[in-house]
Amino acid sequence: MNEEKKGCGASTDAHGRPVVAHFTRKANQLNQTFIYNQVRHHQRYRPVLVYRNPDNPGPLAGELLGETPSLSCAAVAGGLRGLLARLPHRRLRQLSGIDTAGVLRFLGERGTRICHFHYGSDATLYLDIMRRSGLPSVVSFYGYDASSFPRWYGGVGRRLLGRVFRAATRIFAMSEDMREDFLTLGCPEEKIIVHYYGTDVTRFRMERSYPEREPVTLLILANLAPQKGHLFLLQAMEKVVADAPGLRLNVVGGTVPGYPEYQQELMQFTEEHRLSPYVHFHGPLPYLSPPFIQAIEQADIFIHPSVISPKKEKEGIPGTIIEAMASGLPVISTTHAGIPYVIESGRTGLLVDEWDVDALAGAILKLVHSRDLRETIGRAGQEYALNHLDLVHKEAELEAIYDSLLEA
16 A cells, blocks of 8 residues: 555664654655755665655656655555545645555654655645654755745745744754745744755865866856846856857756746847857756766856846755865856855855846956966865865764754
């Protein structure tokens, strides 16, 4: 009846590790590296997984599901009985009673000690689990769920988040900026913990020589969504190419749901403003594949100029920025959301204000025309990423938070 795999009913494993249950809405969300890494790199805790939608898990999710006890809510009760039990709850973004009972049974059988919900918007599905399990619970927010989701359907999202804030034991903000957003939304201050999940920086550490060469290659590595700042970057490129004709911008990333026409908009801007000789669209590359790593190795400057989108979506701390820093690339970004908390402008990277096209063009030219500055900022950024943003250190911080909640 349940889609359970491996594991035992004890509250600790053979090594004495307590059990933490990670919740997502869809199995394929486990492919997102910031969730995958938190589950995969536990040190003193043993993970189990709960999700509602099991479709198309993907490679990283498949790896986790193959080695971790898991439960798909869709498998708790099948057939007509299960369908009828779920129908009233679909529009309410909640689990049905039959699914809730199945999840609670799974948590009990696995001896779960703490629940970790990923995405505040998806945690609304599991409100009854938070309320009825008797377990401490933490909710991680990652960007849009703290910015645009509260405006969902004229404020319905905000009301749903209010329920999450009341039910959860602790709320994780990625930065002080997100913490302020939570306070504005009415989250009790004592529940908020500022915690950045970290990046597996050792995978990206490279020895760079910072050659004096032409063309200088710029790289943006991000899904094609407005908050990533591609259009802002293209507007700056129009100003830059007159002073740096030997320039190349590689745009790596694919389209995302909700923005099916954004890529066409970017390509049309490129053509209309005669940027085609300088701007090259490569589409998505599989994460950590040889072409993915090669794109980072061959770049001279990394750019990720995040902005608040027309839908009021904000980023948290983009993982590709940390990965680029760890590789030794000098980074140009914006004073957006949590980015200023990981980049000190002028030392570990260059930051400009959102939509300040002249400032972004100036930052690009500053690095294009100075190999020494590229090396100085690249090495300082790499040192900071390796010493302060590493996944291993952040995972230890996460488990210390778990410890404190269990002790309380």
